[in-house]
Amino acid sequence: MEIGKRIADIILMPIVAFVIGLFMVLMLRKIAAKLQRRVGPPFFQPLIDIIKFYSKTTQVSHGLLHDIGIIMAVGGYLAAESLLPVPGMDGLSDKGGIITLTYFLMIPSLGLALGVGQCANPNGSIGISRALTAMLAYDIPFVIVIFGVAWHYGTTDLSEMISLQQAQGWGAFEMPLLALAGLFALQGMMGKQPFEIYVAPAEIATGPMVEMGGKYMGGLFVMQCFQLYTAGVLYTTLFLGGGTHWLDFLIKIFAVVAIPMMIAFTFPRYRTEDMLRLMWKWPVLAGLLGIAFVMY
């Protein structure tokens, strides 16, 4: 791949991710509204919220690390998007595969955790401790899924997985159990109900977000766009054959994000230990069974 194309990809991919992410946030809020028989927010609401937060006159900072945390949270995702191949753009996907991406996605979380810690609010620290525990819960089925998929395709390179799937059929049909386990993990990864104990607004005052206002909160809203986009694209890449062109790709990623959202707004919340039990039981079992089918 020539260098010019690569640079253009690296610049374009986060922008595309952000725009699509905005629409995903809109979809999320619309789904919530429809399930609750409301009208829901106007079309540009996610963007308007972000502009509003960034244009606050007074911005409350708890020190340098608070700032750096938000910079890391957004910057980490900006970089991570270039590892996720989309139709026509491969970016850096050949420089680090699925394992690298998984660990790259921890950089924003680490940044957020540092920033929240600096806020000196115990609600935030409790939120982070619960979020890390949640990560421990959903990452175990998730790595099982990663192993199964990577073993099945014999590669960790995401763009190679896509081309293999387009040749021999979607991963979801070849590895249904892993796809199911992946969907479970996805629900936890998005941090939506029933696995949003780390936010728990009425209990720990939105946990990590407790001291975030102005552009700090705006940064987190931007991060949420990337988060939804990443989750959707990752699952599509692993199981739904990526995309040949943008139309079917968009349909797939929006569908992938819509499923957990519909589940989310019809469920109440699990406690941390119940989430651990659930995540370590059914998706892990399904995943291990799936690996057994894939390998033998």
Add this chain to the structure above:
Amino acid sequence: MSDLSKIPIHTEKHAPEEARTNPLAGVFDELVRFAQSRSMYMLHYCTGCGAIELPPAMTSRFDMERLGIQPMVTPRQADILLVTGYVSVKTLKRIILTYEQMPSPKYVIGICSCTVNGGMYWQSYATAKKLSEYLPVDLYIAGCMPRPEAVIEGMRALMANIQSGETEPWKDYYQRYDYYLGNQQHLFGDNWQTPTDVIGQAQHYGLAGPETEGEHTRILQQYQQPLVAHKLRLK
């Protein structure tokens, strides 16, 4: 009875700021004001019975989210402070603390008659009668209690005001801090202080006016143990 005509339903128009040199600045300001009016996160300080009218305003019957209005949890995230009922002296301290922790531009809406003039608690010794003496109130929604329609109507009025750029009482708090502080001291005593350094903020953001400091802020400085942010230091 206090003089009802003194309740500031509409604040006076501010003098327009000096002309910006950048021709796009006007468009940009317009956009920012539009965004601020269409995305209002509210912190409802449910002091009294009026709070019961907010859930219907938010949920499926009236759905505030279609106007971009959402409930939020902490003052840092919020744009509007809704005070929904009578304000006792003890509560008022918390309301002021919460208000000062909100990032500007911030708006205060007093819901119910109690915030206007004490309402049925007029004769109570422990109730602050007029919220706007202690905080710059953008809008009162009177009634006992106001229906959700009235709440939403008030919100829409606030939105219109924000978008037109006419109403900016939050600046008033910085510019006439001495006045508000004086009223607060009158109620809470001379050693009253909040963790937020309002004067410092006003100076930092260039919002200070001639009445920011005065006799009451001097009393404050006399009693205050200033909370200065920990500076990063290498030695």
Add this chain to the structure above:
Amino acid sequence: MSLLDALLLTALGTLIATLATVRTRWVGYVASLGLGLQLLVLFLLAPLGYGAPAVTSGLAWDLFGQPLVLRYDAMSWYFALITLGAGLVSSVYATGAWSDHYRAAGRSPGWLQFALALNVFTMLLLLASGDFLSLFIAWELVSWASFLLMALAAGPALKWSLRYITYATAGAMSMLAALGIVFHLTGSLNYADFMAAVDQWSVGLITLLTVLFGAGFAVKMGILPFHLWQAGAYAETPGPGMAFLGAISSRMGLYGMMLVWVQLIGLIRLIEVHIPLTFLSLRDVLMWIAAFTIILPTYTALKQNDARRLLAWHGIGQGGYMLMGILSASALGSAGGILHIFNYATNQAVLLLAVFAVVYRTGTADLNKLGGLFTRMPLTFVAMLVGIIGLAGIPPMNGFVSKWMVYRSLLSEGMPLLFVASVIGTLGTILSVYKLIHNTFLGQLRLEHEPVQEAPWSMVIPMMVLALIIFLTGFMPGIVLDWVAAVQAAVGLPVLPHTLGGVADAHGGLDMIMLVLVLFAGFGVSALLFYATGRSEPVHQLDNYAGGHFLSADVRYHYSDHFYAGLMHRIGHWYRGSFLWFESVVASLASFLAQWSATFYRLMQPALPMLAMAVIVLWMVS
């Protein structure tokens, strides 16, 4: 005289010079200078690290008719580099302000420096051993040198170091038994004779030798179930001493394993050994032991409330990754395991130095009594941050590269459960290192810590150097991978083809240079977006959301104790202390057997002890 002689003589000279100046104020400078000189000589030996043939020492002599051979190959050089690096950094750290503090507490920094120099010397000697006899002698020297360093602090340290030496002696006995068998079978203690004979030996014999040698090395390495001494003994060692021990000392066990299991016996033979009634080979069993060594100590670390213990337990856990990588026997996995020795040493050293800088300023390593020190000790914070990112294996630090290699090889070798086990370990690491940095540097600053200052430069500079190394070897892992490839070639493992940025592989490689550049570009754009919009103003930590409550400095508003309450609700009852129980069972059994046999001899054979006594007396008289 070869360069190796120069290296060993410099080390010996350092030891003597340190001993001569042990009571003076400049002992630290002497020791640091000596270690620096040794490092210089080691740099002159650098061709070894790029695959040059082994260098033999001229200082060979015979003992009991056995020639003692001293030689350095790529593996010795690689381990010696880490040893000397860790030694130098610890020694410099222990020299300036820290030593005054230590002396003021009534301790002797001179003996600490001496113990450090002694440890370095004995370890260099161990790495030079070219036959089983010199290996055993140097091994004992290393054990006793470590014991000296651990026991320096007296008090509880003495109890823990005695526990260590008990384990170490048991391990040495096991090694001695293995040596006896080898000598009996081959008639020599040469590596070459052993390698020539090993092909003919039966499966049972190979297993026996693997286990006997392995047990000896596993004690030092802290492999399950021989790990119980390590965390306590290390945690009680004075600051820089602990950093040195934690960084490299226990890896001498790994050196032994690589020597005996990989180089001399060969992993192929271990894979051929099938455990009866299972579908596992001996190699698989060892890998599973490594997996449990990753998981159990890591989750024990999660429960610690003392920063030193937390890191010491992680030291045990991270050893599992190295062992697992090396045992995977693939080019990628073994490179990952070997690379992790270097990466982990840098991470652990910087973390411990940061922790002891905090201890130096605040007087405590109790994670429930700290907090909010970021504004007071920002450079120490940076050092710890780099260290935890590395230890947790998150890009862009070097720990990610080695762990990535281990994961990637487990993936391509098709070992799903081990893969999941190693990721579980990593997740546990992330949880506990966040607890470490949060409880130390984040959250609310205590009133009594407001006057705290940044650590003195003599302590900050070693930390910064280490942090820089961690970042650079994460950015360009090829620097270290060159040495790792030479080690692989030296011990007979497949050699990993690599680039400066990592590993090139058609089915998913790694190029850290590109990734790190893009990551920092992302941070740059994000910072621009952040600083171009709305000015921010810093506020005091008490100007904080508390549901309308007025916060005051005398009431703590901070979350540190029982940090992972929800997790412990689920897994808390899985901590059973089974290994402690096992240890006490073994100890009771040993003491019971000893008593029983003594009684047996007294009752059944009263003549025998009397006869023995008579013989001794006669021998002494004559």
